Amino acid sequence: MPFSDREKHREWEREYLRKKRQDNPEYYLWKAAKARAKKKDLDFSIEVSDIIIPQFCPLLNIPIIHEVGKGSHYRSPNTPSLDRIDNRFGYLKNNILVVSWRANFLKSDATIEELELLLTNLKTIK
DSSP states (O other): OOOOHHHHHHHHHHHHHHHHHHHOHHHHHHHHHHHHHHHHTOOBOOOGGGOOOOSBOTTTOOBOOOOOSSOTTOOOTTSEEEEESSTTSOBOGGGEEEEEHHHHHHHTTOOHHHHHHHHHHHHHHO
């Protein structure tokens, strides 16, 4: 059964947006951060050019791999994630870092003191 013009257009649009997202991951990290900042009433003064995706996560030293096309909410541990270094502040040029999603999830909103305590206690259990 042949595709209708509408179906062809939808398929073209899906592929166009997938390619655009694949080719511009910094823009989509910026766009999502801007929406979060607005929702949480946080300062936001970064530009797309401030977002630099490294080859390896600076916190876990795992490769950062940008994958597109696995669903809008798909995240692998290696997916790039824009982190606010100090969660008391918004998205400012000196307060952002691209890390792996896994590192950002582990860090979440924990303080350094909480993370150190967690590590200390984990070491005593093992």
